[in-house]
Amino acid sequence: MRAFWLAFLIALACFVPSTLSAREARFGDGNIAVELRADGEPVAGETWMLALRFTPSSAEWHGYWSNPGDAGQGMSLELDLPQGWQAGEPLYPVPQVLTISGLMNHIYEGDYAVLVPVEVPQGADVAAAPPVTGFVSYLACTDRICVPQDAVLRARTGGDFRQWQAAVAPLLDRDAVYEVSGDRLRVGVPLPAELDVGDLHLFMKTADFGSGLAPDYAAVQTFIREGDLLVVELPLKRRPGFDVAPLPERIEGILSFGEGQALRFGAVQGDVPLEGVKPISGGGADTPALWVLLLAALGGGLLLNIMPCVFPILSLKALALAKAGGDEMSARRDALAYTAGVITACAGLGAAILALRSAGEQVGWAFQLQEPRVVGALFLLAVAITANFLGLFQVPGMAIAGGRASMRGSFGTGLLAAFVATPCTGPFMALALGAALVLRPVEGFAIFTALGAGLALPFLLLGFIPAWRRKLPRPGPWMERFRRWMALPMALTVLALAWLLWRIADDLWLILLAVLTVILLALLASLGQRQGRGLGGGKLFFACIVALAIFAISLFPQPQPRASTEDSLLAPRPFSEAALAEARTSGKPVFVWFTADWCVTCKVNESVAIEREQTRRAFEEAGVITLRGDWTRRDEEIAGFLAQQGAAGVPLYLWYSPGAEAEQLPQVLTPDLLADRAREETDSPLPAR
Secondary structure (H helix, E strand, O other): OHHHHHHHHHHHHOOOOHHHHOOOOOOOOOOEEEEEEEOOOOOOOOEEEEEEEEEEOOOOOEEEEEEEEOOOOOOEEEEEOOOOOEEOOOEOEOOEEEEEOOEEEEEEEOOEEEEEEEEOOOOOOHHHOOOOEEEEEEEEEOOOOEEEEEEEEEOEEOOOHHHHHHOEOOEOOOOEEEEEEOOEEEEEEEOOOOOOOOOOEEEEOOOOOOOOEEEOOOOOOEEEEEOOEEEEEEEEEEOOOOOOOOOOOEEEEEEEEEOOEEEEEEEEEOOOOOOOOOEEEOHHHHOOOHHHHHHHHHHHHHHHOOOHHHHHHHHHHHHHHHHHOOOHHHHHHHHHHHHHHHHHHHHHHHHHHHHHHHOOOOOOOOHHHHOHHHHHHHHHHHHHHHHHHOOOOOOOOOOOOOOOOOHHHHHHHHHHHHHHHOOOOOOOHHHHHHHHOOOOHHHHHHHHHHHHHHHHHHHHHHHHOHHHHOOOOOOOOHHHHHHHHOHHHHHHHHHHHHHHHHHHOOHHHHHHHHHHHHHHHHHHHHHHHHHHOOOOOHHHHHHHHHHHHHHHHHOOOOOOOOOOOOOOOOOOEEOOHHHHHHHHOOOOOEEEEEEOOOOHHHHHHHHHHHOOHHHHHHHHHHOOEEEEEEOOOOOHHHHHHHHHOOOOOOOEEEEEOOOOOEEEOOOOOOOOHHHHHHHHHHHOOOOOO
16 A cells, blocks of 8 residues: 555656746755856857856865766756757866775865856747746765755856856867777877876766676776877776676766866777887886886796795706706706796796787786696696606606706706796785786786796706806716605695696596596506617607697586685685775775685685684784685686786785775785784774764
């Protein structure tokens, strides 16, 4: 019965004359007063300008632009005009930004005016025209509360229309171009190269890009310039539950240069060039000089040699070093081949990442370990190396351990060393690799190459410095025993990869891989028997085994994701940008960590600092909200968020104090770091909001 009466009242309201509703303001305009002003008297055949002048009662109140941003509400206006008179789209002054708890709003502080052009038709009897009236509703807010406002309007002449029109950004005389690449919006605005731009910010008037895509207003905006083109790139966020819809034919916005200077623009769909131009603001614009980034990449690669994720391949390095012995030429040749392998792998991975990102894919460092087939191939390779160390067979023409130094063996060892090292991002690497993803492709490629050079540097120095090399044990029969002992860490690598496969692949996939592993070992044992009897054709037989393994694993079906069963003492919620925004509005500290099962550094940090009873108690006392982003499998939202934070991969640890922006914590956590950080929040008073 209640629903019936509600429907009846709504239907009845539809028949009430608009002039009646326009005279019944329910909330009033006590917080932000409004009046309707007219620029003189109307003239037939010309544009007559009206203005809504808003005046806050105190400095704490603010109003909103037509697109209020993450929160708020734009103005709703109804004008009662003579028949044939047509009101145009309201013209707003350049808005300001207000960010509260990670939510960005587009606001006006102080007095402001919204202009409304009215087209007066030719031949209109303006002398007999009735007074223009209307009704407006809007929102008045402080940093704490929001109050609806409305008012009955009646136009009166007067007002500083020259100043109000000067506050409206002029319209660009030609269309801009926009495209959506993945979850990022790119807008190419034609601007003269000699135009001096200041503090840039893009205000998007268009709020819906179809299929649930909307601008991420609080995200970092990147501004890139080349010649007479200014490219703006900003992330889009997905709102779940929306159907697939085409992109709008035209979008609109305001490009602000700071201090009230701006341009309005409209943009149509098209290709927006981005690669090969350097950011001037946002994104990678604040990164250090290229030589600093190259040094950071070199240092990061050097430190990878002692990072936990690289430990499984230390055995390969030890064997390669021992092979060099006292032969100067062999040592240098070995070192150069190993270095070439490491640099080739790092540069190749870097080139692949840059190419995929330029195509709109959200990928980062170690992205290949998110693919089960790649991990499966690495697992088979580790099994084969373990079998080689145990003496089951010899790699034809590649003496990985013992015997004469082999350039192919050293090159292959370098390839493997770099490939297995990719799950890690250590100190210095985050800065360098994060910048590599937004710089020019040539500069990004140079950073990835420098990373490889740093990883290979210790072995390269040992190859070329005889005094260091003389401290190594002399070659001898012990090397064969040492090689067999080194099968142990490689076997541990096999177990680690098997555990990772169990996490990212389903049971059928694991059964197929187990069968393929047995076949591979049988074929390698057969190769070893042929080598023991001195039979030829070993290289061809080995090549066929490798080709068979690659072909077989490429035919494996795509596994179904396994449901996560991993528990945590901190009871985190799964990461999403919506969950993060909700957590930050709670007024409590927020800790977000990004991890992956293939990231050994992540797992070490979790055991050392995160999954500790001491950390749990400190978090409970401080009321810390925890979120965890699992990047074991590809996740576009996590990849996009990592890119926004300037991180090329995991681990990434973010701490949000109430009302503050993100603070990046070190990538190597000490046992007490998180507990101490939580205690600081407990001891500190909450900031005024």
